[in-house]
Amino acid sequence: MNRKPLGFTFNYFFVIFLHMIRIAIDTLGGDNGSAPIVDGILEFLKDNKDVSIVAVGKKEELKKLEGLCEIVDAPDIVPMEAGPLEVMRMKNSSMYKTVTLAKEGKVDAVVSSGSTGGFLSSSTLLLKTIPGVNRAAFIAPFPTKVKGHKVVILDIGASNENSAEELRQFAVMGELYSEHILGVENPKTYLLSNGTEPKKGSPVGKEAYKLLEATDSHFKGNIEARNALAGFADVVVTDGFTGNIFLKASEGMAKMMSGMIKNAFKKNLWTKLGYLHVRKGMKEMSETMDYKSTGGAMLLGVNGVVVKVHGNADCYSTYCAIRVAKKLVEKDIANKIKDGI
């Protein structure tokens, strides 16, 4: 009779001291202020007793979190367009303090919906890139035509240009992400290009093709942008500038078409009735397309787990981003990259 509670206590302590995952959340800098971020943290804590959260931001805006998580007062907001020097000087900013917690080993992961450039600079400058990684890369999972299947694309905007060797490193990081986070066995990797033949592509792309062909057993060749979401690719590698264009072109078109669909249904009573019939199908579609559920973009290649939530973060996307951060820590992605690169 005595054994059971003892075993339970032991496990409990084991979880607390060895596996309690600690995540710092920058609650400032998002388009909608700290309120939705706070709500996202509250929701996450309800479902995840094994995670300890450090909320960083304006103390007076974090009252709802008192007693539920550690609070760090850092009232300054890094401006959207801050350069690297500016961020590194803003030592009282929520962003700088958040990333510093990771640097000092006080947390395992950081999450922010603030300035992308600022978060990128502070993360790479404070946490440093993993040995063997020249450049960190933003990676994000995209929906595909194949239900439930996601393709990861990187870099979607950490760099303005990349070398062939950097693209090779992105491939390795993407494959590790696909394997360990999305559970894809033996992921298939493609290089984003303007045609499928090896001779297609930008000068750097052509060089990267040769390098990947020679070194990466997952590499299957070039892929055109129109097929990146077709479902057969697991990892799509591209330089940061092109990846950003791809991401935003897809996003823009998806938004434009959603708007047109909504208009088609809004016209009159009959079209509204029409909507009732296809509501379920439309919901499935918007779930497939919902970038919020993917937890934003992850910065791979730095010593730590860094998750960037969309600037327009709400409660749900914050929840999802913390969930992804937790998973990245559990799967020890940074160390896997260290070994794999």
Place this chain on the structure above:
Amino acid sequence: MNRKPLGFTFNYFFVIFLHMIRIAIDTLGGDNGSAPIVDGILEFLKDNKDVSIVAVGKKEELKKLEGLCEIVDAPDIVPMEAGPLEVMRMKNSSMYKTVTLAKEGKVDAVVSSGSTGGFLSSSTLLLKTIPGVNRAAFIAPFPTKVKGHKVVILDIGASNENSAEELRQFAVMGELYSEHILGVENPKTYLLSNGTEPKKGSPVGKEAYKLLEATDSHFKGNIEARNALAGFADVVVTDGFTGNIFLKASEGMAKMMSGMIKNAFKKNLWTKLGYLHVRKGMKEMSETMDYKSTGGAMLLGVNGVVVKVHGNADCYSTYCAIRVAKKLVEKDIANKIKDGI
């Protein structure tokens, strides 16, 4: 009484000898063979008595056109992935012969749905670029959120990389197209980038920003891919590699969403009934998104009018492409570029 017929006769001859537009159509190399191209020509000729067509291809496949237009027998098909040297050696190919007709001044415009690379090489090598134009560019009008408004984007794939000076030239050509072909007064030009601030962009992009700012009064700054179709831009300038990624990412997403919408309506009798209600709205959407109606991509910057139809050309897209070719000749676009550059 005598004057009228005389006047008429004079006008008639004037039209015939001075204004009869001559267009050569390559009927081979498309995914669906020559039949839909022939049908497109027939439809076009019904509505356009003032255009003389030269159909180039396998003589036996052009029987329907006998007596209606000139026929040039050229049975060889340029393969999809032909390099420049290969095309220039295929002197019996429909593509080479079509472009040669323009080179020899026998036609004012050429249209093809064959190999894009082959058409690009033969057009630039045979027709040469306009003095002052370093590189020809593929341009296409895209639908936007603003009903009826189109934005032209170039280059969408003629080059794999471009210099800042080439991007500046693209801006001038795009503006002339927007003004004279789409009738936009004082078009607004943007540079496709990964952010709106001047410091954003690839190294070449940043240089092009400065050049455009200094020389182009239409230039309004950078535009992100997600806003390229928002409706406020008339001309979007980009290098050929990035433009191709933009084009195909938009296309891929549009296709994916259309597929999902169709599935949502196909599920059962009720969803099919739902479709009946929104049929009109959906039709409006597909009309907005219909790339076929834009007549494919135009190659700007060469001495002549060159229109590339989508490889998957059907009767309607062929019709539209010839219509665009006619308009480009009427508006004397090549000479306008010569003067404007």
